[in-house]
Amino acid sequence: MLTTRTHYSIGELCDEFAVTARALRFYEDEALISPERRGTTRLYSERDRSRLAWILRGKRVGLSLADIKELLDLYDLGDGRKTQRIKTVERCQAQADKLEQQRVDIDATLTELKDFIALVKAQDQES
Amino acid sequence: MLTTRTHYSIGELCDEFAVTARALRFYEDEALISPERRGTTRLYSERDRSRLAWILRGKRVGLSLADIKELLDLYDLGDGRKTQRIKTVERCQAQADKLEQQRVDIDATLTELKDFIALVKAQDQES
DNA sequence: TTTGACCTTTACGTGAACGTAAGGTATTGA
């Protein structure tokens, strides 16, 4: 039976995700993760681990920690009153729109970069 | 004859691209743009204008000003000795790889965001 | 001529996201 680990030390997560312990503690200060403690030592659960993965992916696409926290909180709530659900959808949609625009920009930049690379490589051949 | 303007004041570029004059002067300090001067006043050419557009798109995809400067400089050079061309291709390829990864991350995040939005909207109907 | 709209420089301030000591605790293997 291929079972997943239930707990990770801070060092293990650091190795797995290539982040520093300082960063993980900082995320905790900012209330993005809340690992348990055994004494003073942090014990990260599987859920903490996947939240961390989400955080890091959020960072890679350029979201601020504040944005990431907001989205994680919205996921956590998931429900709530109707007025709040409307706000939830609005905020998520706004982030989604930003990401769509980013995709367009990335595609344009990639096209230019690749064209330029091809150009320089061509010069390489002709010499 | 639909001709393009040849010069822009700092204020005009600020309006067009929705950036502050402080930002434009900062980019100049960092050697990303070098507008001419009429007296002390900056005169941006069409080329400066398109460089600015490039800079801002670079920022939107998460490049640092240092990265952007490097790429702009590489574009400017365009040629050079063979050893340098190799480095040029390497650096460009590295940035391109980073952007490809970012696309993947954006797609994943977008999928999750949209699924979540759909979920919350569905809850909205059922109440 | 003076008001207002622009432009300039110099220089200190700011928020985000950690880095980096400095010093202490707890467990573990030689």
Place this chain on the structure above:
DNA sequence: TCAATACCTTACGTTCACGTAAAGGTCAAA
């Protein structure tokens, strides 16, 4: 028993990308 290893907290330092005065120059319209 002693040293290494891994964890902890507190707190000041750092980089990036500008923001924000403060103080002033230039030019056109009223």
